[in-house]
Amino acid sequence: xxxxxxxxxxxxxxxxxxxxxDVSAPxxxxxxxxxxxxxxxxxNDISFEVPLGGCLSLVGESGCGKSTVARLVTGLYRAxxxxxxxxxxxxxxxxxxxxxxxxxxxxxxxxxxxxxxxAEPIRELKLRNTAAEIEERVVELLKTVGLSASDGDKFxxxxxxxxxxxxxxxxxLAGEPRFLxxxxxxxxxxxSVQAQVLNLMRKLQDEFGLTYLFISHDxxxxxxxxxxxxxxYLGRIVEEGETEALFAKxxxxxxxxLLETIPNVKDPHRDRVVAGGEVPxxxxxxxxxxxxxRCAMATARCSSELPAVRTLAGGTxxxxxxxTDE
Amino acid sequence: MxxxxxxxxxxxxxxxxxxxxxxxxxxxxxxxxxxxxxxxxLAVLVSAAVFAPLxxxxxxxxxxxxxxxKAELPPIWEPTGEWPYLLGTDTxxxxxxxxxxxxxxxxxxxxxxxxxxxxxxxxxxGLCAGFFGGVVDNLLMRFGDITLSIPTILIAILVxxxxxxxxxxxxxxxxxxxxxxxxxxxxxxVQYARTVRAQTIVERNKEYVQAARxxxxxxxxxxxxxxxxxxxxxxxxxxxxxFGMAILTEATLxxxxxxxxxxQPSLGTLIRIGNQFLFSGSWWIVLFPVIQLCLLVVVVNIxxxxxxxxxxxxxx
Ligand SMILES: Nc1ncnc2c1ncn2[C@@H]1O[C@H](COP(=O)(O)OP(=O)(O)OP(=O)(O)O)[C@@H](O)[C@H]1O
Ligand code: SF4
Ligand SMILES: [Mg+2]
Numbered sequence: 001x002x003x004x005x006x007x008x009x010x011x012x013x014x015x016x017x018x019x020x021x022d023v024s025a026p027x028x029x030x031x032x033x034x035x036x037x038x039x040x041x042x043x044n045d046i047s048f049e050v051p052l053g054g055c056l057s058l059v060g061e062s063g064c065g066k067s068t069v070a071r072l073v074t075g076l077y078r079a080x081x082x083x084x085x086x087x088x089x090x091x092x093x094x095x096x097x098x099x100x101x102x103x104x105x106x107x108x109x110x111x112x113x114x115x116x117x118x119a120e121p122i123r124e125l126k127l128r129n130t131a132a133e134i135e136e137r138v139v140e141l142l143k144t145v146g147l148s149a150s151d152g153d154k155f156x157x158x159x160x161x162x163x164x165x166x167x168x169x170x171x172x173l174a175g176e177p178r179f180l181x182x183x184x185x186x187x188x189x190x191x192s193v194q195a196q197v198l199n200l201m202r203k204l205q206d207e208f209g210l211t212y213l214f215i216s217h218d219x220x221x222x223x224x225x226x227x228x229x230x231x232x233y234l235g236r237i238v239e240e241g242e243t244e245a246l247f248a249k250x251x252x253x254x255x256x257x258l259l260e261t262i263p264n265v266k267d268p269h270r271d272r273v274v275a276g277g278e279v280p281x282x283x284x285x286x287x288x289x290x291x292x293x294r295c296a297m298a299t300a301r302c303s304s305e306l307p308a309v310r311t312l313a314g315g316t317x318x319x320x321x322x323x324t325d326e
Numbered sequence: 327m328x329x330x331x332x333x334x335x336x337x338x339x340x341x342x343x344x345x346x347x348x349x350x351x352x353x354x355x356x357x358x359x360x361x362x363x364x365x366x367x368l369a370v371l372v373s374a375a376v377f378a379p380l381x382x383x384x385x386x387x388x389x390x391x392x393x394x395x396k397a398e399l400p401p402i403w404e405p406t407g408e409w410p411y412l413l414g415t416d417t418x419x420x421x422x423x424x425x426x427x428x429x430x431x432x433x434x435x436x437x438x439x440x441x442x443x444x445x446x447x448x449x450x451x452g453l454c455a456g457f458f459g460g461v462v463d464n465l466l467m468r469f470g471d472i473t474l475s476i477p478t479i480l481i482a483i484l485v486x487x488x489x490x491x492x493x494x495x496x497x498x499x500x501x502x503x504x505x506x507x508x509x510x511x512x513x514x515x516v517q518y519a520r521t522v523r524a525q526t527i528v529e530r531n532k533e534y535v536q537a538a539r540x541x542x543x544x545x546x547x548x549x550x551x552x553x554x555x556x557x558x559x560x561x562x563x564x565x566x567x568x569f570g571m572a573i574l575t576e577a578t579l580x581x582x583x584x585x586x587x588x589x590q591p592s593l594g595t596l597i598r599i600g601n602q603f604l605f606s607g608s609w610w611i612v613l614f615p616v617i618q619l620c621l622l623v624v625v626v627n628i629x630x631x632x633x634x635x636x637x638x639x640x641x642x
């Protein structure tokens with residue numbers, strides 16, 4: 001892919017990232033049923049840069065590989081190819097990434113008190129020395145995310161979804177990261193609570209100079225949060241550009257489709273699968289442009305040839321045969 | 327299911343007793359008559375067994391206290407019954423009540439230790455298999471499958487026979503209890519391993535474990551601090567039910583003559599000895615140990631069932 005030129009320094013640059021999952025049946029079944037090994041290409045040659053102190057959002061339908069990218073970036077998965085480079089922080093060490101997870105119920109250990117959950121990163125990374133210092137820091141973090149000191153003694157099940165997500169944020173901040181990966185942090189929350197949590201995240205970004213890699217399937221949330229947006233489809237980035245440019249003039253047919261389905265205020269809980277056909281299985285991706293079975297503008301070329309990524313004048317990158325730099 | 331336990335802890339601060347009394351477990355307990363009756367009976371049986379040396383009229387192991395003239399006395403309510411032999415005596419003049427109390431003690435101790443040992447084996451195997459997956463998982467669980475395909479009692483017979491042969495003669499008598507514990511544990515760990523493995527796989531993929539992985543918390547600590555506590559509830563239920571099974575297995579082995587020797591009779595040994603007199607008319611030598619064994623196993627199982635229903639949200 002073409003290297004992009006960004007005006008800001010980037011906190012993270014990712015180049016040609018690939019992740020393949022081995023989803024073969026167990027060995028015995030394969031031998032008996034004479035099936036070959038089966039691989040799932042969850043992330044396919046992805047490149048992007050996250051501007052330092054900014055926010056890049058990954059959007060796309062369920063199963064397009066957003067979470068896989070998040071896990072690759074944080075090191076929970078090992079990539080099969082490509083490279084990732086974190087910019088060195090002030091102390092010369094690469095920025096440490098922490099993560100905020102989607103499910104506020106599964107992301108906190110139900111048997112730990114909140115103060116211990118928040119203290120875990122402090123203890124593990126040895127960021128404070130004495131028990132008193134750790135406790136003081138935990139209280140400080142609780143207050144930062146809008147909870148009270150006494151909440152530390154409670155267990156996660158005593159909190160609502162939004163409060164749990166605040167606890168998650170506090171835990172992520174406890175590791176003193178400069179880089180936060182947020183995997184759909186608000187998609188499990190009520191709309192009214194979503195806004196509060198998103199505003200908190202923006203406030204924290206300004207306060208601590210955090211860089212976000214933000215993941216969502218909700219275009220209106222993404223618009224609120226991000227400086228740049230990368231639209232993913234079946235493991236590939238099909239369009240990437242500045243938020244306002246992308247909203248004002250979406251170039252890729254898939255991006256246009258996504259923008260048409262922005263949830264409106266009256267009906268916020270719309271289907272997260274956009275209209276216009278089924279998402280193909282990533283096990284058997286279509287030939288040529290992965291979007292061609294659903295694309296209204298597809299031509300014969302689209303089903304045979306994978307469109308190259310082109311960088312347009314405004315810095316937007318698009319992968320579509322029909323898009324030209326006019 | 328986890329909430330019950332955490333809620334108990336969450337009420338925090340006000341003393342343990344109050345915490346227990348405020349908990350859901352206690353609440354459900356006070357509403358289940360069968361569980362309460364079973365608990366009372368179990369408490370009586372266990373404390374009688376624990377304090378056997380203080381309560382029992384006789385020390386059945388002490389040959390000097392045995393009186394051959396008092397052999398085969400019937401229970402006290404029969405015309406020829408004699409004080410203090412409430413439940414009669416056996417052919418050596420041993421007081422049946424004392425023998426049963428001491429025998430219960432041995433049965434409970436062996437049952438307890440074998441459950442603890444098989445818990446240790448099963449939980450370690452299950453945690454490792456579930457967490458590390460791959461080859462470790464395959465090896466451990468296939469070994470478990472093989473173990474399960476052989477009847478429990480057969481494994482126990484096999485293990486206890488082999489281990490006995492390996493022990494020197496003078497240790498066989500003393501080591502009998504240890505051999506039994508070992509044999510029963512080896513034949514019953516698979517159930518725990520399976521339960522813990524399944525739960526571990528569920529927990530391992532939860533996001534709180536991934537949050538810990540992000541911090542590079544060592545696997546050992548993730549297992550001990552995060553995953554293990556969240557697998558305990560189902561294991562606790564299985565352990566209670568298996569405690570009853572372990573006592574029965576021990577009794578069976580002793581009944582077959584490869585368990586506790588007649589010098590230290592467990593309930594199973596008593597039943598085996600008594601069995602020989604069943605047709606000679608001395609029914610009490612076998613009947614009372616049988617009743618005691620049934621009672622013990624039944625109350626343990628009732629408590630286990632109650633615990634299972636309580637902790638299984640699907641059944642509520
Ligand atoms: N550990 C795994 N093993 C095998 N396949 C996986 C694994 N993780 C993800 N996949 C597959 O990779 C593809 C991308 O999954 P991913 O979770 O990244 O999607 P996503 O964009 O985050 O979707 P969602 O919006 O539902 O969270 C899916 O088809 C999924 O089935
Ligand atoms: S390349 Fe063809 S199929 Fe793909 S998005 Fe563009 S027009 Fe549609
Ligand atoms: Mg996801």
